[in-house]
Amino acid sequence: METLSSLADGFAIAFTLQNLFLALVGCFLGTLMGALPGLGPANGVAILIPIAFTLGLGPTPSLILLTSVYYGAMYGGRISSILLNIPGDEPAMMTCLDGYPMAQKGMAGEALSLSGIASFVGAFFATWGLVLLAPQLVKIALLFGPAEYFALFTLAFATLGGITSTNQAKSAFAAMLGIGIAMVGVDSQTGVQRFTFGELHLYDGIDFLIAIVGLFALSEVFIFLENHRGGAVGNEKAMQIGRLVPKLSVLKYCVPTMFRSTIIGFISGILPGAGASLGSFLSYSLEKQVVDRDGETFGKGDPRGVVAPEVGNNAASGGALVPMLALGVPGSGTTAVLLAVLLALNVTPGPLLFTNSPDIVWGLIAALFIANFMLLALNIPLVGIFTRVLLIPTRILMPVVAMISFVGIYGISGSTFDLELMIGFGVLGWVLRKLDVPLVPIILGILLGNEMEVNLRRALTISDGDWSILLGSPLAIGIWIFAIIGFALPIVLGQRMKRRMRNAASAAAADIKD
Amino acid sequence: MFTKFTKIGAVAVIASFPAASLVSADDFMPENPECIAPSNPGGGWDFICRTTARYLQQLDIIDGSMQVTNMSGGGGGVGFAHVSNERNEDTALIVAASNGTTSRLAQGAYPGASADDVQFLATFGAEYGAIAVAADSPFEDLGDLMDAVVADPRSVAWSGGSAVGGYDHIKPLLLAQAAGLEDVRQLLYVAYDGGGEAMTALLSDSVQVLSSDFSEIRGFVESGDIRLLAVLAPERLTGHDQFPTAVEQGYDVVGANWRGLYMPAGAGEEAYEFWTNAIMEMTENEEFRQSLLDAGIEPFNNFGADMDAFIESNIAQITEISREIGIIE
Numbered sequence: 048m049e050t051l052s053s054l055a056d057g058f059a060i061a062f063t064l065q066n067l068f069l070a071l072v073g074c075f076l077g078t079l080m081g082a083l084p085g086l087g088p089a090n091g092v093a094i095l096i097p098i099a100f101t102l103g104l105g106p107t108p109s110l111i112l113l114t115s116v117y118y119g120a121m122y123g124g125r126i127s128s129i130l131l132n133i134p135g136d137e138p139a140m141m142t143c144l145d146g147y148p149m150a151q152k153g154m155a156g157e158a159l160s161l162s163g164i165a166s167f168v169g170a171f172f173a174t175w176g177l178v179l180l181a182p183q184l185v186k187i188a189l190l191f192g193p194a195e196y197f198a199l200f201t202l203a204f205a206t207l208g209g210i211t212s213t214n215q216a217k218s219a220f221a222a223m224l225g226i227g228i229a230m231v232g233v234d235s236q237t238g239v240q241r242f243t244f245g246e247l248h249l250y251d252g253i254d255f256l257i258a259i260v261g262l263f264a265l266s267e268v269f270i271f272l273e274n275h276r277g278g279a280v281g282n283e284k285a286m287q288i289g290r291l292v293p294k295l296s297v298l299k300y301c302v303p304t305m306f307r308s309t310i311i312g313f314i315s316g317i318l319p320g321a322g323a324s325l326g327s328f329l330s331y332s333l334e335k336q337v338v339d340r341d342g343e344t345f346g347k348g349d350p351r352g353v354v355a356p357e358v359g360n361n362a363a364s365g366g367a368l369v370p371m372l373a374l375g376v377p378g379s380g381t382t383a384v385l386l387a388v389l390l391a392l393n394v395t396p397g398p399l400l401f402t403n404s405p406d407i408v409w410g411l412i413a414a415l416f417i418a419n420f421m422l423l424a425l426n427i428p429l430v431g432i433f434t435r436v437l438l439i440p441t442r443i444l445m446p447v448v449a450m451i452s453f454v455g456i457y458g459i460s461g462s463t464f465d466l467e468l469m470i471g472f473g474v475l476g477w478v479l480r481k482l483d484v485p486l487v488p489i490i491l492g493i494l495l496g497n498e499m500e501v502n503l504r505r506a507l508t509i510s511d512g513d514w515s516i517l518l519g520s521p522l523a524i525g526i527w528i529f530a531i532i533g534f535a536l537p538i539v540l541g542q543r544m545k546r547r548m549r550n551a552a553s554a555a556a557a558d559i560k561d
Numbered sequence: 562m563f564t565k566f567t568k569i570g571a572v573a574v575i576a577s578f579p580a581a582s583l584v585s586a587d588d589f590m591p592e593n594p595e596c597i598a599p600s601n602p603g604g605g606w607d608f609i610c611r612t613t614a615r616y617l618q619q620l621d622i623i624d625g626s627m628q629v630t631n632m633s634g635g636g637g638g639v640g641f642a643h644v645s646n647e648r649n650e651d652t653a654l655i656v657a658a659s660n661g662t663t664s665r666l667a668q669g670a671y672p673g674a675s676a677d678d679v680q681f682l683a684t685f686g687a688e689y690g691a692i693a694v695a696a697d698s699p700f701e702d703l704g705d706l707m708d709a710v711v712a713d714p715r716s717v718a719w720s721g722g723s724a725v726g727g728y729d730h731i732k733p734l735l736l737a738q739a740a741g742l743e744d745v746r747q748l749l750y751v752a753y754d755g756g757g758e759a760m761t762a763l764l765s766d767s768v769q770v771l772s773s774d775f776s777e778i779r780g781f782v783e784s785g786d787i788r789l790l791a792v793l794a795p796e797r798l799t800g801h802d803q804f805p806t807a808v809e810q811g812y813d814v815v816g817a818n819w820r821g822l823y824m825p826a827g828a829g830e831e832a833y834e835f836w837t838n839a840i841m842e843m844t845e846n847e848e849f850r851q852s853l854l855d856a857g858i859e860p861f862n863n864f865g866a867d868m869d870a871f872i873e874s875n876i877a878q879i880t881e882i883s884r885e886i887g888i889i890e
Contacts (some may be wrong), residue, residue, distance in 0.1 A: 093602035093631065096611065192767035194749075233636065233670075235724040235752045238888060245672060247642055250635035319758060373766075375755035375780070384602045386757075387611075390856065397780025461632060462639065505751050509718045509767060 054178055057409030059293060060107055061417055070414060071105075074421045077119020078429075082127050084264045086119035087136040087256060089380035090458060094389060102172055106392040106407050111414035113388060114366055117381050118418045121323070123362045125162045130155060130436050133264040133448065137255055138323035138360035140490055141331045143263075143350025145345060152348050155434050156291040158252040160282055160485055161350055162357040163426040164298070165305060167419060169358035172309045173316065173365025174415045177372075181401070183319050184366075187375045187406040193505035194517050198526035199318070200499035203325060205534035206332040207488050215485045225492015228253055229500075236504050248464040255493045257456055257465055261472025262479075262486050264452045269477040271445045293429050294352070301354045312359030316366020323363040324494050330359025336536065365415070372396055372408060429544050589831045591653035594813060596822075598657045599640025601633045604755075609657035609820050614838070616849050622839045638671040639664055645678035645766045649825045652832035657680060660818045660879075663872060667879040668726055668889050679823045681872045683840040686853050687861035688774040690732045690793035690816030695763060696785060703791045703810045706770065707740035714747035718768040722756035722777075726888040727760065729772045731879065732793060732816040734886055739812040746886055763787060774802070774818055776857025786809070793817075798859065799820045819861055819875075821868075837864050 050164035060066075073095075080091035094111050099109040120409055124139030129146035144160060150159040176184070191199070207218055231242045232252030243249040315326035334355035339345040345352045368385075371378040375396035377383035389396055394404050436444070456469050476486060503517075510516035518524055588683045595615075596610035609628070614627035632640040637658075644656055658681070665672055668678050700706040703786065710717050714737070722730025730750050735746045753759040756777040763771040764786060771778065771787070775798065780806075781787045791807040792798060795814035807814045824836055843849055844862050853860065863871045 071789060089602065096602070188761065189765040192762070192765050233724065235754070238668075238724050238726040247638045250638060250670075251633060277708075279688075319761060370757075370761075374757060374761060376761050380601070383604075387602060387607055389605070390608060395780050395856070398784035398786055399780050420699075460632065462634070476605040501754075505753075505767075508749060508751050511715050511749065 050178060053405060054218070056406070057340055057411075057413035058416075060410040061111060061413040064109050066414070067417065068109055069108055070115045070417050071425075073112045074119040074418055074425055074485055075113025075526045077121075077124075078123035078422070078425065079119075080116065081120030081123025081139075082135045082201065082433075083126075084127060084133050084135055084260050084455055086450070087124075088117050089384050091116050091120050092381055096384070098274075099345050099388075102529075106394060107387065107410040107414075109383075109392065110407065110411045111417075112561075113385060114411060114414055115418040115421070117413065118361075118364065119422060120381075120463065121170070121361050122163065122166045123297055124360075125166070125353075126159065126433050127214055129158045129162065129353070130433065131264075131267070131448065133267060133336050134259060137259060137490065137494060138356070138363070140259065140263075140355060140487060141327045141356035142325070144331065144356075144487065145347070145349050148346070148348035149350070149353060150437065154289045154348065156289050157293045157428040158200050158348075158350070158353050159433055160291060160427055161293045161297070161301070162353050163423065164293075165301070165354040165357035166361040166426075167313055167423040168305045169309055169361030169363075170419050170422075171366055172413075173313045173362040174319045174419065175410065176313050176335055177365055177415075178412055180367050181373055184369045187314065188317050188370050188374065188376075190520075190522055191212035192520070193509065194210065194519055195504040195523045195526065196318075196502040197499060197517060198523045198530065199325075200495050200502065202530040203328060203332075203491065203495055203535060204499070205213055205530040206329070206336070207491065214483065217482075218488045219230070220480070221484050221486065221488035222492045225489040225494075226496035226499075227492070228258065228264075228489070229493045229496030233457075235501065236484065236508070248462060248468075250455075252497065253493065255464070255490065257308045257469050257489055259492050260452045260456055261469040262476035262489060264448055265473025266476025266480055266486075268449045269473060270480065271441060273477075275442070291434075292427075297350055301351055304338065304354050305358050307337070308334060308355045308358035311361045312362030313366040315359070316363030317369045319370045319374075319376045322367060323360045324491075326363030326366070327356035327360035328491060330355040332533070336533070356455055365366060368415075372400055372411075373398060412464065494510045588623055589652075589835045591832065591835065594623050594653045594655075595630055596627055596657065597630050597632050597640050597644065599634075599637035600657075601630050602631050604799040605659055605661075605663055605820070606637065606657035607631060609659070609822065612708045612849075612852075613657075613822065613843065614844045615657070616846060617839060619810050620842060620846060622842055636665055636670060638665065638674070641674055641679065641750065643858050644823075644825050645674065647676055647767075649827040650829070651825050652828045652835075654828070654839050655822045655836055658823045660875070661723075662823070664728060664731070664883075665874045666728070668883050671734070673843065673879065676872060676876055678826060680826045680828065681868055682822045682824050682833070682861045682864075683838055683868055684819040684821035684861055684871065685840060685844045686858040687817040688776045688858050689798065690728075690818065691773055691775040691778055691804075692733070692736070692786045692790045692793070693771045693773065693778055693782065694769060694790060695766060696788055698769065698788060698807045700769075701813060702805075703736075703807055706790060707812065710737055710748070711740050711742050714742060714744075715749055717770060718749045719770045719772055720751050720753055720762040720768040722753055722761040722774040724752050726883060726886075727752070727814070729756075731882055732772050732814070733770070734882060735814045735816065736807065736812055738882075739807075739814050740838045760787075762865050766790060774857075775804075779857050794859070800854065801857075817861065820858065821863070840864070 073450050095116055099112055124135035125142045126135045127135040128139045128142040131149040134140040134143055146158050207222055217227050231249055233240050235248050311330045312326035334351060335345045367379050369380050371382040371386055374400055377386045394407055457467050504514050596611040596614055599609040600606045610629045614629050617623045618626050648654055665671055694700050701756050719733050724731040733748060734745050737748050753762055759771055762768045775792055782789045789804050792804045793807050793814055795815050796804055841864055
């Protein structure tokens with residue numbers, strides 16, 4: 048009850064005309080930043096910090112503005128995933144897998160509203176989790192040592208096979224490529240440079256945003272150029288937008304998906320090393336194994352394949368605030384920036400934050416709720432406008448995509464080297480698409496490869512070289528079991544399914560003969 | 562040509578009459594001042610730039626506002642190379658710096674760069690190192706801990722927020738050296754991505770000891786989650802004098818992570834004077850001082866010749882320890 052009255056106090060702080068206006072502005076800007084490839088939530092928040100200070104905003108209004116941008120960007124990332132097959136930020140990558148096929152089937156409007164609702168559900172329940180359980184949840188984060196993290200990342204890679212149903216060898220190759228790219232840079236455990244070739248820009252490794260924008264956005268532009276050979280206008284029939292609001296029945300059968308994905312996403316968010324990308328990935332792969340064992344609908348525009356990653360990534364962004372507020376450990380780039388804002392406002396995150404600065408914490412949490420409702424209210428009516436993007440002829444859209452990619456990447460570090468690297472990734476993406484190699488495992492490798500390696504080596508340093516530490520706790524053993532099941536199940540089921548399909552095909556052939 | 566001559570003239574005047582420098586610096590006002598944080602948003606360097614930008618603007622030391630640019634890469638090396646190669650004569654530019662900058666210079670981690678490629682401007686604060694253990698740790702004081710480390714260095718794992726060779730690693734190495742460990746390379750150091758993660762490693766019992774900065778762990782000490790064994794300051798900290806130093810426990814180790822700024826080497830004397838005075842004025846501001854103390858950062862001011870001498874000795878010290886632990890030849 049005490050929590051609820053504190054929350055009410057928080058709402059009293061947040062509910063001023065100025066704060067509501069700031070939340071609205073933040074939500075709008077955030078959605079925009081999330082939707083533009085290259086301009087992610089972390090950069091969006093960072094760009095707005097000086098504005099917050101220049102306006103002379105106090106701690107609570109500043110935080111309201113910035114967290115609205117944060118949540119807004121998490122909502123916005125899905126828009127370009129669904130419409131263009133280009134993820135707006137890294138957690139939105141998984142939304143491409145079913146969101147874009149839905150758009151191609153003429154269900155773009157439905158996919159957008161459904162994912163908007165999914166984002167709301169994920170963020171809403173995650174914020175409640177933050178309110179009710181933050182101090183207890185920190186204990187979950189503390190159960191995870193290096194060995195457990197290593198097992199968790201292995202689990203993510205082990206379930207890859209279930210994701211990209213086409214050719215397992217090609218997804219394995221793609222994942223290896225991603226892990227290889229993640230190895231570039233100075234190795235923190237020894238201080239030694241790896242694959243940097245003396246190039247200063249590679250010391251800190253390759254920014255995954257560069258890889259995402261190159262592999263997805265630029266390669267899309269290259270494919271377009273190839274198909275149209277410059278002048279030809281080509282096939283430009285307008286895409287169908289379809290209904291804007293999903294049917295109630297569709298919504299209803301997504302409810303179990305939302306429930307499962309909220310939990311998975313939220314827990315991934317709480318773990319500082321995992322975050323929103325792992326949240327959306329695990330939500331998707333689990334959902335696929337639960338509701339689509341035969342691999343018949345996922346990847347081809349199943350609404351649940353859009354709902355799962357969106358719930359997962361938004362629940363994770365709420366969850367990521369738990370370690371940031373209670374431990375001072377940022378779980379993602381964006382929370383790192385928010386942490387810096389708190390420090391600049393002379394608020395010290397940590398175990399005493401809830402007792403020392405309750406007005407700020409509860410004002411912040413109230414702001415999250417407000418932002419969330421605003422985003423829902425802002426996003427559903429805007430679906431109609433977003434979908435207009437599809438009516439823009441490709442020959443105009445593609446140059447715009449290229450331009451946004453260049454501006455966005457240049458904005459990260461202001462270096463032309465990154466642009467060259469992005470073009471390199473664009474070419475790589477084009478080649479890999481020609482070879483039918485899936486791109487998602489590459490990004491996953493880049494995102495998680497480093498953490499996986501570093502945690503393995505931390506574990507082995509701590510145990511002084513004893514490998515048994517990897518099975519040293521019940522939690523680690525549990526995750527390993529899941530990883531093995533996740534790896535083996537699609538192989539076993541896949542063979543059974545093939546047999547079944549062959550039987551069905553011969554039966555159908557027999558029918559025709561008759 | 563004419564402007565160039567007057568510039569040289571101005572330098573000569575300042576050099577011969579130091580007292581006149583204040584006057585001439587008042588005439589100089591940088592246009593569109595900028596602070597480069599050579600890291601992603603959210604780190605220590607970012608904090609330096611944003612704090613400086615805020616106070617310089619608030620105190621009307623600069624015209625209008627100061628832009629903060631994040632230029633990450635190469636552990637600050639990209640920013641360093643950018644400043645020394647491309648903007649060597651920019652008078653409106655300052656760059657955030659700390660121990661991380663000097664230790665990378667000392668260890669040759671910025672290829673082809675040396676400390677003389679830029680002009681170190683000032684320090685305005687220092688965070689002292691701290692050594693902490695879990696609340697239920699068997700190590701009661703620094704002596705207990707270091708005895709165990711000397712007896713079997715592989716039995717005690719240390720976490721820290723910097724890479725191997727970084728400052729969180731150097732602090733335990735200095736302690737081990739002071740305790741008489743023969744081969745300090747035996748020390749078991751686990752590098753984490755920032756002080757927060759290193760703290761989590763201690764709280765989750767993954768490691769036994771944490772090497773960090775006092776300001777970063779203060780909250781956890783106050784809440785009773787961890788126990789502070791030693792502060793690596795020359796004397797007990799003002800306002801936090803309940804915590805013993807390593808020096809008074811018989812280990813002569815001081816670990817200060819300073820916060821400061823550098824500027825392009827070719828910006829000219831006028832700009833150097835202006836920025837020196839600007840940072841000096843900022844450090845004299847009561848609100849600024851209080852905000853540093855609130856954040857657990859002690860005042861640590863070096864300007865002009867003091868700054869040059871400080872940077873030189875700082876780099877020499879890190880070079881020496883890096884050589885001993887085999888990070889550099």
